Amino acid sequence: MSRRLDVINLGDPAQRPEPKMMSSCETGGCSGGPEPLLPPPPTFGEVRINGVEIPPEAIAQEIQHHPAPDAEAAWVEAARALAVRELLLQEAKRLGVIAEPGTDEIDRSEVEDDATIRALLEEEVVPAEPGDSECLRYYEANEDRFRTPELFEAAHILIEPEGNSEQAWETALERARGIVGQVGDSPEAFAGAARVNSSCPSAQQDGSLGQIRRGELVPEVQAGLEALAEGTTAREPVRSRFGWHILRLHRRIEGRTIPFDVVRERIADMLEARSWSVEAARYVASLAARNRVEGVLIAEGL
Known part of the structure; x- marks a missing residue:
């Protein structure tokens, strides 16, 4: 199983969250393309792990991967992530962990430090293996998560207004109502009118x-289908932005x-x-307790 301790953003940097962007208008100009939201200068002391400093420039670069309510909070999260990374690399060096960088499913090479951290965690973090009884308890407590979606096998005839005026919409509505009167609940008549x-x-x-699942149609159309009995055509057309x-509901599949x-x-x-994430967080917290960490609280973010 592939695992990653999200709190420290291990693994492929391409899997990290996209940086938050602000438009040029939001940042005070209207020159065009988006610009990155830059952090303010740090408002806390130097960050060190066993005397090794995490450079402010590295924290500034890392901050884009840590969305937060404000820039200072994002700075703290970035500093914590790099501190944990340094802590793990130092521990891997102490234990003599050596790893061969691998590749992902699209042949991107793993960064050497990432491979080292991965190998360390694979050696030191042992998750609990759930048994049948634990899995069954979870299944029974969350049975609604293991259901196929309700499906609506449906059809529609779209009548577009010839323009955006209210009169154009009224004219299109009258045309749609006329078609409803012609087709009734006949599937053959509906198919012919649609064509x-x-x-x-x-x-x-x-x-x-x-076959449509909930959420795949605009809300107005979905609500119209929900109100229909199987094998019937709605007696009143439904308006959407289109x-x-x-609407016709052929059948509902529970x-x-x-x-x-x-x-x-x-x-x-x-x-x-889930067990691995818990155990990995405990492992990192125990490392932080045994080493000298300055300028950031590691356990607070785990």
């Missing part, structure tokens, strides 16, 4: 939207609970990863 009248590319598939939608045997391995991986 002739709909402005959506789905017109070529009789207006079919396929136009008027004539979600089902996935059997424990199917998800048992996934649960075990999740519980083991």
